[in-house]
Amino acid sequence: EDQVTQSPEALRLQEGESSSLNCSYTVSGLRGLFWYRQDPGKGPEFLFTLYSAGEEKEKERLKATLTKKESFLHITAPKPEDSATYLCAVHKTGSARQLTFGSGTQLTVLP
Amino acid sequence: DVKVTQSSRYLVKRTGEKVFLECVQDMDHENMFWYRQDPGLGLRLIYFSYDVKMKEKGDIPEGYSVSREKKERFSLILESASTNQTSMYLCATLVPDGTDTQYFGPGTRLTVL
Numbered sequence: 001e002d003q004v005t006q007s008p009e010a011l012r013l014q015e016g017e018s019s020s021l022n023c024s025y026t027v028s029g030l031r032g033l034f035w036y037r038q039d040p041g042k043g044p045e046f047l048f049t050l051y052s053a054g055e056e057k058e059k060e061r062l063k064a065t066l067t068k069k070e071s072f073l074h075i076t077a078p079k080p081e082d083s084a085t086y087l088c089a090v091h092k093t094g095s096a097r098q099l100t101f102g103s104g105t106q107l108t109v110l111p
Numbered sequence: 112d113v114k115v116t117q118s119s120r121y122l123v124k125r126t127g128e129k130v131f132l133e134c135v136q137d138m139d140h141e142n143m144f145w146y147r148q149d150p151g152l153g154l155r156l157i158y159f160s161y162d163v164k165m166k167e168k169g170d171i172p173e174g175y176s177v178s179r180e181k182k183e184r185f186s187l188i189l190e191s192a193s194t195n196q197t198s199m200y201l202c203a204t205l206v207p208d209g210t211d212t213q214y215f216g217p218g219t220r221l222t223v224l
Contacts, residue, residue, distance in 0.1 A: 016158070022123050027120075031211065032210075032211050032214065034213075041218070041220065042217055042218060043115075043201050043215035043217045044154075044215045044220045045215075046212055046213075046214060046215075049210055049211070049212055086149075087153070087154070089154075092212040097160070098156055098169065099154075099156070099213060100136050101153040101155075102153055103151055103152060103153040104153060
């Protein structure tokens with residue numbers, strides 16, 4: 001069975017304290033791995049797509065990396081406005097564009 | 112910019128009522144999706160549509176139906192709302208640029224009393 005597991009469930013950081021969020025997955029053939037940011041009461045906002053092991057993408061203080069079993073979202077020197085829930089999703093080959101989501105990591109950055 | 116709109120941000124309905132949730136995209140995209148999001152369970156796919164009048168069941172279709180009469184509009188229907196359908200409902204569209212990226216609407220928070 002396809003599974004996407006995100007850890008930790010919740011993370012509290014001080015402003016400027018760098019850290020990483022983890023997304024581990026088990027699918028039979030990865031077509032793409034997606035990271036989204038979701039603010040409370042809003043829809044997910046697309047951040048990155050990664051397609052193959054070794055690939056990296058960056059956007060401001062965020063950097064996403066991918067291996068054959070997991071992805072990391074590294075947050076460098078976070079600010080309070082980075083506080084949100086970060087969602088990971090995978091698209092497996094032959095799945096008619098369906099995504100399987102993890103349950104998210106709720107990040108709080110304290111000033 | 113990809114723009115997906117949903118008809119209501121908040122909705123309160125009674126048990127047994129018929130509920131319509133509307134989703135509109137103005138980009139002529141073929142693929143559209145309905146998810147529900149519950150704490151600890153993540154996003155779960157209810158139905159998706161890959162063209163007008165075409166639909167496929169997702170992981171949790173029970174208690175729901177959908178309608179896609181025009182390409183830009185994808186409706187989720189709760190035939191007889193129940194309290195366990197209280198949830199955040201999210202619509203998404205797939206940009207046909209080869210990246211398989213789904214873009215989401217703002218969501219509808221539905222409460223069934």
